[in-house]
Amino acid sequence: MKKAVGYIRVSDMGPKAKVNLKESQETQLSHIKNYCEQKGYELVEVYEDLDYSGGTSKRPAFQQMFNEIKHKDNDYDVIVVYSLSRFARNLKDLLVHIDIMEEHNVEFASATEEFLRTDNYMGTFMINILGAIAELQRMQIAETVRDNMIGIARSKGRFLGGIAPLGYNINPKTKKYEINNEEADVVETIFNMYLEGKGIDTITQHLIRERALGREKYSKSTIRSILVNPIYTGDLHYNRRKNIGEDRKKWNGEDQWIVNEDSHTPIISKKIFNEVQKLMKEKSNNNPFRxxxxxxxxxxxxxxxxxxxxxxxxxxxxxxxxxxxxxxxxxxxxxxxxxxxxxxxxxxxxxxxxxxxxxxxxxxxxxxxxxxxxxxxxxxxxxxxxxxxxxxxxxxxxxxxxxxxxxxxxxxxxxxxxxxxxxxxxxxxxxxxxxxxxxxxxxxxxxxxxxxxxxxxxxxxxxxxxxxxxxxxxxxxxxxxxxxxxxxxxxxxxxxxxxxxxxxxxxxxxxxxxxxxxxxxxxxxxxxxxEDFDERREIFNKILNHVAHCGYDDYTGPPVSLDKNELILKIIKHSQMLIHQCL
Ligand SMILES: [Zn+2]
Incomplete structure (x- = not known):
């Protein structure tokens, strides 16, 4: 009897969860079970990644499954999935893993796509083709979603998901921002205090003391994000940030922002907003820790x-x-x-x-x-x-x-x-x-x-x-x-x-x-x-560069110029040996 292992991945469920209903954990599992029963496989293990989207690389259970395959901790004969899209992120990913499976004599089977089996030539061929199509689809979906957003942003300036910032409510019918007077007063206070020269810390303490809006807690980061949010000038900005991984976002360059001017009633004039931005920049230059x-x-x-x-x-x-x-x-x-x-x-x-x-x-x-x-x-x-x-x-x-x-x-x-x-x-x-x-x-x-x-x-x-x-x-x-x-x-x-x-x-x-x-x-x-000063410094700089570009383990993005202070801490953490060799 062939030993089968099931793999289930459920995408991150958002407000648009309907899309995923078809492919819920239960559905996937029952298809896998049925398939194994039909084929006479013994389902010995099921790996599950819940809430992981195919677009990101973190799939702990998936990794664990392959670790076991590679190290022969378990001699599985076949991996059964609900559909190909649950298994691979893109064609390359698919081929890499199929290769590993071949090497360890593990077959691949899709419970809902019967022809997808690696135990025959045709199946292998189809897997390649389908993998490419799935990848194309994912790219298209991502693009369509973005295009739609941009389209709506340009034409209507409607609220597009996300949150209503302090000072505004979202009209449930028009989905537009409307001023919340009580909150808008607080926003104005924040901007005015900052222009008077008060620091973010002082403003935060002030709001906490005053129990503004009946809240007991305000964080400095909230105040800071209010002070830099152009929404208060009546403009809507889209595409200010992009996803760079699960739960991580990065600011896009200003040239990539999509601005819908005067889309709603402003709370802060553009003049005041710009003055505040200028002041913030100056202050950050005067920060004694910098x-x-x-x-x-x-x-x-x-x-x-x-x-x-x-x-x-x-x-x-x-x-x-x-x-x-x-x-x-x-x-x-x-x-x-x-x-x-x-x-x-x-x-x-x-x-x-x-x-x-x-x-x-x-x-x-x-x-x-x-x-x-x-x-x-x-x-x-x-x-x-x-x-x-x-x-x-x-x-x-x-x-x-x-x-x-x-x-x-x-x-x-x-x-x-x-x-x-x-x-x-x-x-x-x-x-x-x-x-x-x-x-x-x-x-x-x-x-x-x-x-x-x-x-x-x-x-x-x-x-x-x-x-x-x-x-x-x-x-x-x-x-x-x-x-x-x-x-x-x-x-x-x-x-x-x-x-x-x-x-x-x-x-x-x-x-x-x-x-x-x-x-x-x-x-x-x-x-x-x-005499040896320059030479040693050169070696050290080489290490700095190396670490900046490909060094430490938690960094996956393109090369960035790091604060040198931060960099040296990282270097010391990760290249202590290297430094000792050079000194
Ligand atoms: Zn002089």
């Missing part, structure tokens, strides 16, 4: 200060006599005005940068570094933990709602009463909206600079041995300039440069931490740069 001169590739631009005229130095590049390019810092006062305004000389970048980093070695003692590090570490971890638990809480709420949805769908499926669908439809839409609202909040967490606790701890382990701190300045020098800059600018507020009459330079280092100024008097051009 690098003040983000994008600046030079360690000391903006930090070096002219003792002569008080202006900042910035970096510039020049060719020397033999045609090689070299970089130097120059006083911006001199550059802007004239030689007569300020006579400060340019300073070679490759001479002064290492000098300043070395100076940190001398003045920052281990105890202090350790204290600073621990303090910052605790701040990061406690806020990460807090955020994480908030996020988990939201996820729990969302799961609960999903369960409710599933129960409703089940009720509809199990009942023969056609009217039940209509009765539950509104319920279902409401639940779906809530779930999506929670999803947006959950995603907002990811968009924040949330530090990964695990990586932080790995980072700490690497840098702190017992009570000794091992972040030496040599290590700092191996990092790329942007990261060096991040570290240096955490400690050093500014460095005042004065030119002495004997040709030496006097550097006065002022710290951000409680620490006496340091004075360095040196002929800067004579500073020696360690």
């Amino acid at each position: 690098n003040k001169h983000k994008g600046s590739k030079h360690l000391l631009s903006g930090i070096l200060t002219c003792g002569n005229c008080g202006n900042h130095y910035f970096a510039n590049a020049k060719l020397n006599g033999s045609g090689n390019k070299y970089e130097y810092y120059i006083c911006s006062g001199k550059q802007r005005h004239s030689r007569a305004f300020c006579q400060a000389k340019g300073i070679r970048v490759d001479k002064i940068d290492p000098l300043l980093i070395d100076s940190m070695n001398h003045i920052i003692n281990q105890d202090m570094l350790l204290k600073l590090f621990n303090k910052q570490f605790e701040e990061y971890t406690s806020s990460s933990k807090k955020k994480l638990s908030e996020k988990l809480n939201l996820e729990r709420q969302k799961n609960k709602i999903q369960e409710q949805i599933n129960r409703l769908v089940k009720k509809v499926i199990e009942s023969d009463d056609k009217r039940l669908e209509e009765i539950y439809e509104e319920n279902m839409i409401e639940l779906k909206e809530k779930s999506e609202e929670l999803q947006i909040e959950i995603e907002n967490f990811d968009e924040d600079d949330m530090y990964n606790i695990e990586s932080l701890e790995a980072f700490k382990k690497m840098l702190v041995k017992g009570d000794k701190f091992e972040l030496t300045m040599d290590f700092v020098k191996m990092l790329d300039k942007e990261l060096q800059r991040d570290i240096v600018s955490r400690f050093i507020d500014k460095v005042i440069v004065e030119e002495l009459e004997n040709g030496n330079s006097k550097l006065t280092v002022k710290y951000k931490i409680e620490m006496e100024d340091l004075q360095i008097v040196k002929k800067i051009n004579k500073v020696k740069v360690k």
Whole structure:
């Protein structure tokens, strides 16, 4: 008797669950059972992926089934599915798995598509053809859905699913947004407070204190998402985000947005909205946790200060006599005005940068570094933990709602009463909206600079041995300039440069931490740069690049430029060995 294994996949059930009714878990199972009985197979196991759509790759039960096939934990003879579309995501996927099955002498059978069997030549051929057709269909369905949405968006500006944002209701008949006066007042307050210079934190606290709209809870991410939502200007935007995997969305570029202008009554004028966007951008640039001169590739631009005229130095590049390019810092006062305004000389970048980093070695003692590090570490971890638990809480709420949805769908499926669908439809839409609202909040967490606790701890382990701190300045020098800059600018507020009459330079280092100024008097051009410095940095940068492009395991998208801070934590987590080999 052949040993059969059944595989069932039920698609994610949304408000449009009717589409899936035909292929419910029960239906699939009974077809598989019947088929096995007919063929005289012994059905020894059934793998089920519930709520997984064919378009995404995560199918845990499917993977488990193939693991067992590959490792011969179970000697199945045939896999039985309800239909081909339950089994493979696309032609390639199908062929890959059919190949594996062939290798392990496992046949394929579809309970409703009788000719689909791998035990004959014709069946194999048909599987290839059908696989391609199924793939084409899925692509077409996705396109049709999108085209329809775009069409409706352009012509009518109707509400297209999703949630009514705070401030609006959805008119059940016209499906258009209508102002909810009470909520709209709160939205206005949020925008006005922000324009008055209040931070998102303050606004959130204010709303909680006031128990605005009778609610006790407001989250910062909700307030932020209100402040950036163009819906309040009366425009409808579609296609702002795209799915990049199960439950994950990504912002589309503005050129891909579909805008339906003046589709409903605005709450906020476009002028005010634009001012708020501008302000938000400025504020995020001034965030102390971000690098003040983000994008600046030079360690000391903006930090070096002219003792002569008080202006900042910035970096510039020049060719020397033999045609090689070299970089130097120059006083911006001199550059802007004239030689007569300020006579400060340019300073070679490759001479002064290492000098300043070395100076940190001398003045920052281990105890202090350790204290600073621990303090910052605790701040990061406690806020990460807090955020994480908030996020988990939201996820729990969302799961609960999903369960409710599933129960409703089940009720509809199990009942023969056609009217039940209509009765539950509104319920279902409401639940779906809530779930999506929670999803947006959950995603907002990811968009924040949330530090990964695990990586932080790995980072700490690497840098702190017992009570000794091992972040030496040599290590700092191996990092790329942007990261060096991040570290240096955490400690050093500014460095005042004065030119002495004997040709030496006097550097006065002022710290951000409680620490006496340091004075360095040196002929800067004579500073020696360690010979192996560039080579080691090059190796390190190679690792950075590698990890950025193909490194860590949870990353599946195209290459992105990561915040260097985040990147180094990831590198340390995933390439510790590699780094040790290079050092
Ligand atoms: Zn100057």
